Amino acid sequence: MAPRYGWYGDDFTGASDTLAVLAQRGQKAILFRGIPTTDQLRRAGDLDAVGIAGASRAMAPGEMTAELLPVAAFFADLGVRLMHYKCCSTFDSAPHVGSIGHAVSVLGGAFPNALSPIVGGQPNIGRFCTFSNLFAAAGTGGEVFRIDRHPTMSVHPVTPMAEADLRRHLAAQGLARVAGLHYPAYAEGADALDARLGTLLADTPDAVLFDVSRVEDLAIVGRLIWQAAEREKVLAVGASSVAQAVCAHWGAEPGPSARLAPSEGPVFLLAGSLSPITRRQREAAVSYVKLQLDAEQLARDPAYAAAQAEAIGVDLKAGRSVLATTAPEGGEGDTTLPPGEVAVATAAFLNAVLAKAPVKRLGIAGGDTSSRAVQALDLWGLAYLGMPSPGVALCRVHSDAPGLDGLELMLKGGQMGSPDLFERLIHGD
Template identity: 30%
Template sequence: MSKLRLGCIADDFTGATDLANNLVRRGMRVVQTIGVPSSPLASDADAVVIALKSRTIPAEQAVEQSLKALQWLKEQDTQQTYFKYCSTFDSTPDGNIGPVIEALMQALDTEFTIACPAFPENGRTVFKGYLFVGDVLLHESGMSKHPLTPMTDSNLVRVLQAQMTGQVGLLDHTVVRQGLPFMRDSIQEMRQQGVKAAVVDAVDDADLLTIGLAVSDLKLITAGSGVAIGLPQNYGIQPDNQASALPTAIGRQAIVSGSCSVATNAQVTHFKQTGGASFAVDPLQLARGDDVVARAMAWASTCDPSSPLLFYATAEPEAVKAVQQQLGVAEAGHIVEKTLSEIARRLVEGGVGQLVVAGGETSGACVQALEITQMRIGPQIAPGVPWCHAHSPYALGKGVHVALKSGNFGSMDFFTHAFELLH
């Protein structure tokens, strides 16, 4: 196997495919693994993305998992390491992004890195250190009401500094726009001043390309998926459509949605209002012991096999809070993920070959239930969301096409558009 140019550690499953998608669009051959591989990759790749499920777990557990992933990457003699987090900088209230960054820096013996969640193509920009979602600040975007990772402060320097022991600085837009030499000089000055991590402004793809060149010699890059578009150029790799080719899609179509984000709520509503067949998963029924999976499968057997089916636990923030108050946050999330992942497994066993999963936690649970260990990254459905192809023992040797969508991503008609694109 050829030497890996880039080794990536992503803190959730949809974030991993988001990152892999941007690398593939720029011509890199990418393999995504589900968890830390137990052996070297079986095929050649320019980059590997290790998908963890560490975004909402305690910081010490997130650090432990990330260091295990880094150890595997070191064993593959990876040239550069990339820690990928959400473009809305999601982390637990106690903060696990900062601790993971510092642990990776120590393990890589490096004293400086950047932090840049910007993904302008998907409406995530950073200006003067403040994170915007579309035209509004992060905390005004609806993310302040997220049930697991409420983001109430849009100042990334302040947020990250609260999570790190080392000094956090800012490379603002005036630095980035003055070009590569000036940016590299500014990075050197920060290093001399003892800054450990610099939040970097980016408002468009031109900024990301400049940032990509400026960090070519860093051992560690920490970012959302956006910075990835500027990295393949450092390895002499150019965009190539063949990098995203996948086998022909077959089988029934289904959607499993556990995200409660504003975007996914709108997508679920749009699908239902345009005549899509849907089945609602009620956490309170699950808590009572109702066999919701059996009812879901019985319902699916009565539906038109030529049309996509939606299974959803998506709800408005007020409804989610009401359930959490009765069951507890952890228990409510656990029983929903377990149920949706079992539905996904039963669907694939029953002939579904094209599966969209909405929500990072739900995606993690579903790919684990399907026993998927590696995925080939294919064409982009929407910014940050590609179709993938994977082998699963439940797919009867045929493989399954999977799209893992972050809750915040995609247009209102994402669910229907995804299947149209695949064909």
């Protein structure tokens, strides 16, 4: 039978988080690096959910079209009932880069349901959507800010969030008529809520944005999405809360989290994030040899990159874990290079290090960094191993390259993870 759930992540960290959500709830799921071959699908076995990890968050609209049209065709042919475009939980995007509205326009043709649901909020990682306005915590358990006043996301170096009302934010990206279904309606009961949604759909909106302000909202939203998907396959947009909502409706509850085992050998951790959260994790990582890389030299000077890779390889071969950072010490970007160029150079550097000293556990921090770096690795799929911190997945690499197959890979967005995350990547829980 066809998998009932498909997802495309606009970056690798987010895609792996959705993999974790589904696997924790008993769904047989795998995340492919790109559109899988028939042989890779066969090797993956029977699946409830199939994911594709991409990098559309960092793409211009034209690039997104070329990326997403084959994705739409693949999932439509696969027969999934629900296609989930997994965006960042903070919805940071813009008309010119990572446009969520453009993604909907490209993917929506293959999933022509009258309901185009957008799920705002993911409470377990401190994301809350009320009356269509998005709020986000500053780090795990941190103070909650309206997204346009968030200390990091309001000044994001690529896609700063200047509007908290997601209807207005998405209108600038081509979704001019987004209707909001607000959380007080969830208390009205199923029949009344169905009628309210029907009234909204009668006005043929471009999409319907669902509030999620608490965990209890998820099953309610999941029922509305899944009953639409049972009638006609549907495209849903949002963070991993889309998977949480549908699984809650299915009655698929998360199982106990597996403890993180100590690493077998040294860890290499590559951090490209400018986030204060990642900076604090780096400061707490006392068990690593720390190396500050010059991003511009890494991109422009092959001799510099080769020398740094050689030095890291020496430490790793000697059994010393290494944390290499491309973000400046002060946390503010001072390079003249475009972020995409830095990410590409970082990915090439990662390959060079692994060629010098293969490791059994690897960590990558930063959404764009993770996406580019994983694309540069010779792997075809990821399977879930555990969740060291909310929103952070540890995965097993599937690869035809013997040195990579079985590698344990942690992918982390800049805003995610506890302060001691990097230390626990070595020592376990």
